[in-house]
Amino acid sequence: MIPYLDADAIRRALSPSAAVDAITAALRSGLDPAASVARTSVPLSHGELLMMPAEAGGHAGV
Known part of the structure; x- marks a missing residue:
């Protein structure tokens, strides 16, 4: 399972x-x-989903 991290x-x-x-x-x-x-x-029915994928070296994230 992928861990979920909230703001806290x-x-x-x-x-x-x-x-x-x-x-x-990194820069x-x-x-x-x-x-x-x-x-x-x-676009979503109540807003929008912004996907901001990135990769650096052997790491990737969204």
């Missing part, structure tokens, strides 16, 4: 400053957001 779990696992440091390190290591997989917007 994410805050406990990663502080805002640690998140900034991780993103900065300095060569991550190019402009070359990433295209983002997609899917």
Whole structure:
């Protein structure tokens, strides 16, 4: 089963400053957001679903 992390779990696992440091390190290591997989917007009956896939090295996420 894929773990589900709500906002509180994410805050406990990663502080805002640690998140900034991780993103900065990824960008300095060569991550190019402009070359990433295209983002997609899917209309729903009560809004829209924004899918923002990304990959770096051997890791991927949505």
